[in-house]
Amino acid sequence: MIAVLEQPGQWDFLLMDIVPELVPRIPNWPQNRGLVIMDVRPGRLPSTLRFSRQAGPERLSSSPDYATDVVVRRSSDSHYDLIQAGRVIPIRSLGDCFFSAVTQGLDELEGTVVFSPTELRLASARYIRENLESFRHLEVQGAPRQMLAPDSQREEAVAKAGQVFVKTEPTLENLLGRETLDVVTRLLAGAPNPYRLFRAPRVRLSLRAGLAAVGSSSELWRQIEQLAPVRPLYGLATSFTPYTPAQRSVVEELLDMTLVGNESGRTIDLLARDGYFQLNRDSIHILLEYGVGIDEWYKFYPKSPTAYIPSSEAGAEDVRGLLNGRELVRPHQLAELANTLNVNPGLGSPISGMIELFRYKKMTGRTVGLLRGALRNKGRLVARAERVLASRVIETNLGGALPVSVFSRWISHPALSSAKLEFIARYAETRVQELLNTGDIDVRWIHGFTEKTLRSIEMHSASLAAFVRFLEPQSGSATDIGMADIARLLSGPDGVPSNSRTIILLDVPNLLANLTKNFTRDEARSIWTELICPYYSDLNIYDALGQVRPLNSEANFTSALINALQQDVARAHQLIDRVFADPTTSAQVLNHLYRFDFTANRAEHSLLMFAEYVSCYNRIPDWAWQYKKHKG
Known part of the structure; x- marks a missing residue:
């Protein structure tokens, strides 16, 4: 696998997820330079990570230091662009975009050529080979099949090759979603699991991941995926065919490894009497991530929407079908639903158009019931789930327009506090159309x-x-x-x-x-850009907006901003004069006090910030040296 890294134009997702962290540790990488990755891939949470020689990955909550670090943007799984001073520099997609972006950015900062893209590839591969102990998991993909003998060895292989598992199990990604599969990968690799997720199927998932790590496929997961219909645009299945004996065998295997209790055999027998029992992706997700008790499963197991038929349209065969899982929907039930939803059925039959809403409501209701039952013993997680389910929009669409895979990532996300979950619930009340159009919020x-x-x-x-x-x-x-x-x-x-x-x-x-x-629109946009940009400090903006009528005209705003900046400069010079006159000031500070040119548009690297730092610590801040004036 490492050899792929040495070949121009070649790309490997597993390798590229680790290369950014090792690049700043390559011997010829400049000592003071970091590498920043701004991850803006669709469908993921935006994040900015800084990698350096001195420390592990650092999550940034503010703007990167463009004057010090190489900054690249990851816009898809396989593409990177360079960012310089906040401006995106497009890089051609030829299989070397990451290395091209990094070397171009590094050369610009250093003022000379440090690496070519090919040289950076070779140096990265050489670093991995010289530090194989730290990258042992990269060799798992080429491991012999004999390693799969004992269960303990299989699990160890999974822990070291989680990303390979993700890459080679598209069926699981289809079932659970990419973000959930990332969570599974981290948990199998030993990440903390405070909510006890994916506990029941861990042995099975480990086995499938171990097989995937050496190129084998998981027949069971493919069969399970085939049991669940693809989610239609509006959340309702259009047809249903009862399970064959072979499919019921797959269902039994799935329930055996996920149901909590000792009566799964009896449950299978009971479900066999319901000819409209139908697994869907949401119920499979709940089974795998949380496990479900026997009682909750039997109460809320998923049924095909076609099991519900209007009583006025039922024939003798449909009535006999009640013994096989069908349910008749009475007119008063549809009328109650129409009243609840404030829907006017129209001039025709009140049944017209309402039966599909009834089926949708039954489907989402069973999903929410199953989820609540599964979370009953999950401690804090059930409270977090209820905060989000307080949204009527979410509760009435979960398992329909809104997949359980999306909801599950919200309630277990470590960065989402209870207050933020409550905010999501309130926000969801305004996003019905977005949910129906995209299947997400x-x-x-x-x-x-x-x-x-x-x-x-x-x-x-x-x-x-x-x-x-x-x-x-x-x-x-x-x-x-x-x-x-x-x-x-x-x-x-x-x-x-x-x-x-x-x-x-x-x-x-x-x-x-x-x-x-x-x-005007253009004037307002220009002023807003000034107000929100990082080139001015918060104090600059606060002072400018605190002056007399700063937003009455462009001239007033410009004057107010200049006054605020001049106050900064005056304050800085007062501090610098005080430092210069202080007999305790160090020789280093005295020798360099007036040898910097802070002209960069960075509020945190201003003359005032420099003066305040020197006044407090009696030393030159590390970040200031890049602004030292050149002789002559």
Whole structure:
């Protein structure tokens, strides 16, 4: 596998997930340079990681240091682009985009050629070979089949080759979703498991993963996948064929390894009497991730929507079918549902159009019942789930338009506090159309904000949505605008929002109204860019907006901002004069105090920040040396 790394144009997902961490440790990599990966792949939570020689991966919550580190953006599983000073530099997709982006960025920072893309490939492969003990798991894919003999060895192989398992088990990805499969991989590799997820099937999953690690396939998972119909656009299966004896054997094997209790055989026999018992992907997910008790399973096992037929359309055969799992739907049941949903069935039969809603409601109701039963003994997880299920939109669509795989990742995500889960529930009430159109509600933006900031955003959500629409008329009506759009509005050029800046701006009375009223669209967009960008400190913006009528005109705003910056400079010079006159100031500080040029547009690297640091610590900050003036 390592040999792939040495071949230009070749790509391997497993290798490329570890190469960024080792690149800064290559001997010729400049000592003071880090490598930052901004992961913006669709369907994943955005994240920014910094890798360096000195420490392990560091998750960044603020803008990368473009003047010090090489910054690349991962926009898909197999593509990277370079980012310089917040601007994306496209890299051609020829199989070497990661190495091309890194070397181009490094050369720009160093002012000379350090590596070519091929040289960086070779150096990375050489580093792995010289440190094989740390990368032993990369060799599992080529291990002999004999290693699969004892169970203990199989599990050890899985722990060292989780990503290979993910790569070679597309059936499990189809069943559980990519994010859940990533969770499974980490758990099998020994990650903490506070909510006791995937406990029941761990031995089976380990066995399948062990087989996958040497190129074998998992026939059982393919058979299970074939049992579950593909999720239709609106969440309802259109047809149903009873299981064959061979399929029921697969069902029995699945239930044997997931049901909690000693009566799975009796349960199988009982289900055999229901000709409309039908596994779906949501029920399979619940079985695998949480395990289900016998009683809960028998109470809420999944049925085909076609099991429910209007009594007025039932013939003698349908009535006989009641003994085989069919259920008649009475007119009063449809009328009650129409009343609950405030639906007018129309001038025709009140049954028309309502039976499909009834079937949908039964399907989602059984899914939620099964989920609640499965979570009953999961401690804190059941409380977290109930916080999200407080949303009527989520509760009535879970197992329909909203897959359990999406819901499960919300409630167990370590970065989502109880308060954030409650925010998601409230937000979901406004996103019905998004859910029906996409089968998901985008909540990735929530990770960029603190709970305090979210409360402020929620309080001003209507005015924020109106301002987004003012700046971007093509974004649709204010009700079409979601939090993802608002998060982009509140983010700087690097796509990362500033919580402190957001609080400052939203605390200014009538800020957004004044921008909309007093400026053209282009003028408002330009001023907003200044307000949100990282080139000014929070204090600069606070001081500027605190002056007399700063948003009455462009001239007023420019004048207010200049005044705020001049206050910074005056304060900095006062501190520097004080440091220079202090007899305890170190020789290093005195020799270099006036030898820096802080002209970069970075609020955290300003003259005032430098002066405050020197005044407090009597030493030159490490970040300042890159701004030292060149002689002559």
